[in-house]
Every structure is written in C-alpha cells, then in structure tokens.
Amino acid sequence: xxxxxxxxxxxxxxxxxxxxxxxxxxxxxxxxxxxxxxxxxxxxxxxxxxxxxxxxxxxxxxxxxxxxxxxxxxxxxxxxxxxxxxxxxxxxxxxxxxxxxxxxxxxxxxxxxxxxxxxxxxxxxxxxxxxxxxxxxxxxxxxxxxxxxxxxxxxxxxxxxxxxxxxxxxxxxxxxxxxxxxxxxxxxxxxxxxxxxxxxxxxxxxxxxxxxxxxxxxxxxxxxxxxxxxxxxxxxxxxxxxxxxxxxxxxxxxxxxxxxxxxxxxxxxxxxxxxxxxxxxxxxxxxxxxxxxxxxxxxxxxxxxxxxxxxxxxxxxxxxxxxxxxxxxxxxxxxxxxxxxxxxxxxxxxxxxxxxxxxxxxxxxxxxxxxx
Ligand SMILES: Cc1cc2nc3c(=O)[nH]c(=O)nc-3n(C[C@H](O)[C@H](O)[C@H](O)COP(=O)(O)O)c2cc1C
Numbered sequence: 001x002x003x004x005x006x007x008x009x010x011x012x013x014x015x016x017x018x019x020x021x022x023x024x025x026x027x028x029x030x031x032x033x034x035x036x037x038x039x040x041x042x043x044x045x046x047x048x049x050x051x052x053x054x055x056x057x058x059x060x061x062x063x064x065x066x067x068x069x070x071x072x073x074x075x076x077x078x079x080x081x082x083x084x085x086x087x088x089x090x091x092x093x094x095x096x097x098x099x100x101x102x103x104x105x106x107x108x109x110x111x112x113x114x115x116x117x118x119x120x121x122x123x124x125x126x127x128x129x130x131x132x133x134x135x136x137x138x139x140x141x142x143x144x145x146x147x148x149x150x151x152x153x154x155x156x157x158x159x160x161x162x163x164x165x166x167x168x169x170x171x172x173x174x175x176x177x178x179x180x181x182x183x184x185x186x187x188x189x190x191x192x193x194x195x196x197x198x199x200x201x202x203x204x205x206x207x208x209x210x211x212x213x214x215x216x217x218x219x220x221x222x223x224x225x226x227x228x229x230x231x232x233x234x235x236x237x238x239x240x241x242x243x244x245x246x247x248x249x250x251x252x253x254x255x256x257x258x259x260x261x262x263x264x265x266x267x268x269x270x271x272x273x274x275x276x277x278x279x280x281x282x283x284x285x286x287x288x289x290x291x292x293x294x295x296x297x298x299x300x301x302x303x304x305x306x307x308x309x310x311x312x313x314x315x316x317x318x319x320x321x322x323x324x325x326x327x328x329x330x331x332x333x334x335x336x337x338x339x340x341x342x343x344x345x346x347x348x349x350x351x352x353x354x355x356x357x358x359x360x361x362x363x364x365x366x367x368x369x370x371x372x
Contacts, residue, residue, distance in 0.1 A: 006333050006340050009304045009325045015332025016087070020195055021188040023173035024086045028327050031271040032165035038271025041279040041302040048281070048311050049370040053357030061359045063346045067105070067319050068154075068241060068262075068296070074346055075361045076309055077104035079267075079300045079321040080130035080156060080245075082111030082207075082219065083177060087331040088195070089202035094330050096122035098338040107156055107321070110143065111177075111217055113205040117150045128154040130245070132161065133226035143209065144238065153240040156265065157231075160246025162224045165273040177207060177219055228259070235260055243298065246273075248283040250290045263296035263318075270301050270323050281315055285366075288316025306348020310356070313364040 004011050017025050031038040065075030078099060084091040092114035099106035100123050107128045108119045120127040129147040134140050147155065173188070174180060181189070189196040199205070207217045235242060244256050245265035253264055266284040268277045280301045288297055299317035303309055304325060312320045322345075329337035353359065356368055 003333075006329070006337070006344065008344070009328070009341070012325060012328040012332045012337065012341065016328040018332075019192065020087070020331050021185075021192045023175055023185060023188050024195070025331075026169035026173055027083075027175050028087065028324055028331075030167045030169035031275075032167055032273055033275025035271065036275045037268050037273075037277040037279075038302065041268060041271060041281055042304075044279040044281050045302055045308050045311060047372050048315075049372065050307065050310065050314070050352070050356060051368050051370055052355045056357030058354040058357060058359055061350050061353050063349045063353075063361065065104075065319060065361055070103075072104045072319075073102040074104050074342055075313070075349065076303070076320040076322055076345065078106040078326050079270075079323040080107035080109040080112075080128075080158070081323055081327060082109045083113050083205055084327055084330075085113035085202075085205035086199075087327040088334070089198055090335070091327065091330045092119060093122050094335050094338050095326060096120075096127065098326075098342060099126040100124040101339065102126075102342055105154070110209060111207055111219055113208050115208045115211070116143075116147055116152070120150050120152060125151065127152065128156050128243070130156040130158055132158055133223045133230060134221070135223075135225050146209075148240075154243060155234075155238050155240060156243045156245050157234060158245045158269075159226060160248075160267065160269050160273050162226065163222055164220050165269070165275075167272060179204065228255070231256075231259055231261075245298075245300075247287070248278055248280055250283075250286050253287040253291055257291055257295055263298055264291075265298040265300060265321070266317075267300045267321075281312065284312065284317060285315045288366075306345050306350075307352050309345065309349055310352045310361075310364055311369065313361055314366055314369045316366065 065072040078095050095106045096119050105126055105128045106123050107130045108116050109130050110132045129152040210217045241262040243263045243265055244261050246267050247253055247264050256264055266280050266287055268280045284299050296318050297316055298319050299312045300321035303322050309320050326338055329341035
C-alpha cells in the first residue's frame with residue numbers, strides 16, 4: 001500500500017495506527033482518564049514561543065548533546081517503555097541499535113520484551129536500566145545484581161506509579177500481559193494480518209526480564225509501598241548513577257536532591273498516570289528555578305518536534321527523552337523507523353537553532369523562551 005513519507009511524528013502515528021491492532025495501538029497511544037494531562041501539556045508546549053534572532057552567522061551548527069559529561073550525537077534519548085516488541089518484532093533491538101549509533105541512552109524497562117543483558121550488548125553500552133519498586137525486595141535485588149553484572153551504570157527508578165493510572169482505552173480492549181485472546185481480540189488481530197503473522201512468526205512478546213526466573217512481573221500490581229526509606233536504601237545499594245523519574249513537584253525535587261540522587265527526570269509518564277497532573281513542561285521550569293543550575297534535570301512527556309526539544313532545554317532540561325514517537329516510528333516505518341525519526345528530529349533541531357541565532361544546544365538559555 002502507498003506509504004505516506006515520514007516527515008513528522010504525526011505521520012508515524014498515523015502509519016502505526018493503520019498497521020497495529022487497535023488493542024496494541026491504544027495501549028501505546030493511550031493516556032490516563034480523559035487524556036487531559038497529555039492534552040494540557042501539549043497545549044503548554046505549543047503556547048511557549050521562541051525568540052528568533054537574525055544575522056548571527058549560524059553556519060557551524062551541531063545537534064550534539066552531553067550527558068553526565070559524555071558527548072552524545074543527538075540531544076535526546078529513548079524513555080523506558082515496557083513491551084516494545086508489541087510494535088513489531090525486534091523493536092527493542094532496533095531501539096538499542098539506535099542508541100549505539102547515536103551514543104544516546106535507551107532506557108530498558110523492568111517490563112521490557114528483551115532481556116536487559118541483550119539490550120546493553122546491542123546498545124554497545126548505551127543503555128540504562130529502569131526499575132519499578134516491588135514489594136518483593138528479593139525480586140528487585142535479583143534484577144539489580146543482573147543489571148550490575150551486565151554493566152549498567154545508570155539506574156532509573158520510576159516513582160510516579162504507586163498505582164497504575166486508569167487508562168480507559170486499554171481497559172476497553174481488555175489489554176493484559178500476557179494477552180488474553182477472546183473473540184474481540186481475535187477479530188482485531190485478524191484485521192491486521194501483517195502485524196499478526198510477523199508477531200506469530202517471531203513468537204508473542206513476553207516480559208523477558210522474568211522468563212525462566214521464579215519471580216514474575218504484574219504490571220497492574222500496587223507499588224504503594226515505595227517511600228523515602230526505600231529511596232535511602234536504594235541510594236545506598238546502587239553504586240552507579242541514580243535517576244528518579246516521574247517527578248512534578250518542587251518539594252519532592254528539593255528532597256530528592258538532598259537524598260543524594262544524581263538526576264531527576266521531570267515527567268508525567270506521558271500523561272498516563274494522573275489525568276489532572278500539572279503540565280510537566282511547566283514543572284520543569286519551576287524545579288530548575290528551585291534547584292538552581294548545576295543539578296542534572298532530564299525531561300520527557302509530549303515531545304513531538306525539534307522545536308519542542310529546544311523548548312525543553314530552554315525550560316531547564318539537561319537532556320530530553322521521547323517515548324511513544326519511537327514506537328510509532330518503528331510500528332509505522334519498520335526497522336529503519338527509529339533512525340528516520342532521529343534524523344528528522346535532528347534536522348528540526350538544527351533548523352530551530354539557526355532561527356534562534358545559535359550554533360549548539362548548550363547555547364540554549366531560558367531567555368530564548370517567550371511566554372504569551
Ligand atoms: C507504551 C508505553 C510503555 C511505557 N512503559 C514504561 C515503563 O515500563 N517504565 C517507565 O518508567 N515508563 C514507561 N512509560 C513512560 C515513558 O517512559 C515516558 O515517560 C513517556 O512515554 C513520555 O511521554 P511521550 O510518550 O509523550 O514521549 C511508558 C510509556 C508508553 C507510551
């Protein structure tokens with residue numbers, strides 16, 4: 001069938017929607033509640049304006065970034081996502097290869113569909129491990145020691161999921177891992193034969209970090225027991241860098257800094273948790289102002305263009321991550337989709353820098369933002 005050229009992230013979303021069963025598309029694309037958190041954040045990002053400057057000689061532009069002092073080819077990486085192989089066979093591996101090529105991190109979810117050892121190998125070391133709190137401490141310890149042995153240096157603890165947000169689009173399809181295939185799902189899969197046949201040929205995606213071990217993973221389990229005591233214990237236990245993901249509140253951010261974490265990832269989980277959450281792009285600015293320059297802040301949620309990426313830097317981020325667009329790119333445009341996405345966002349960032357009269361991401365400052 002005629003394929004729309006991949007020019008914007010929205011092209012990838014549309015292509016993915018055609019290709020994926022509705023249950024899978026709605027799992028990836030969906031958000032909490034009525035989608036207000038996601039929408040509000042997109043609106044705030046759209047409202048922010050950038051100051052364009054002229055006659056600055058912007059011939060020597062670079063889209064390179066820096067992460068914990070090390071150079072990256074692009075100023076954005078891949079946020080942790082569970083069950084990426086639902087987008088198509090070997091999606092995780094394509095993501096890992098993107099990370100290797102661009103020297104940016106792929107964050108490997110606890111709920112990944114490829115074992116964490118394989119991911120860091122394919123990413124040539126450019127992988128971070130993302131942990132969810134679990135009441136079973138021995139299961140978490142098992143994962144941590146596997147991550148250490150595999151060579152992970154950065155651990156991301158996701159803290160915005162004391163309970164999984166209510167996501168109506170998932171609930172209506174009866175989305176569960178592993179799949180429960182009833183008549184409704186059967187029809188959905190039958191209507192997307194290309195996806196179904198290739199998924200069948202490669203074997204249904206599984207929660208690969210738990211295959212063969214005694215512990216299992218329940219994505220709907222309560223994580224309500226996570227608290228500041230747990231954070232202290234984890235800080236003592238993990239000798240590498242510790243990033244705390246899913247923070248929106250200034251008081252929490254200040255306390256996390258005091259607890260000695262290495263970085264905070266400001267995020268609303270892509271609007272998938274609290275529907276009434278404040279827009280993370282505004283939280284980022286407030287947290288940067290409270291914590292001052294020098295403390296490492298990352299950002300994800302709702303980034304869809306190169307201009308969005310530049311805006312996140314201007315609001316205080318030291319590095320930016322994208323989630324859904326990577327899965328949509330691979331679902332819609334196959335194995336090369338991630339690199340196409342990287343290239344198009346890189347070009348958009350470069351164009352944006354030119355218009356702002358600067359040559360690199362590290363020249364982006366808060367004074368380049370114009371609020372309405
Ligand atoms: C399908 C999907 C699965 C996700 N799984 C995880 C996960 O396992 N761990 C985690 O910390 N965040 C997870 N997230 C949240 C992302 O890491 C990230 O915060 C979010 O996708 C960013 O928003 P964006 O998709 O608008 O870029 C997931 C997001 C999606 C879309």
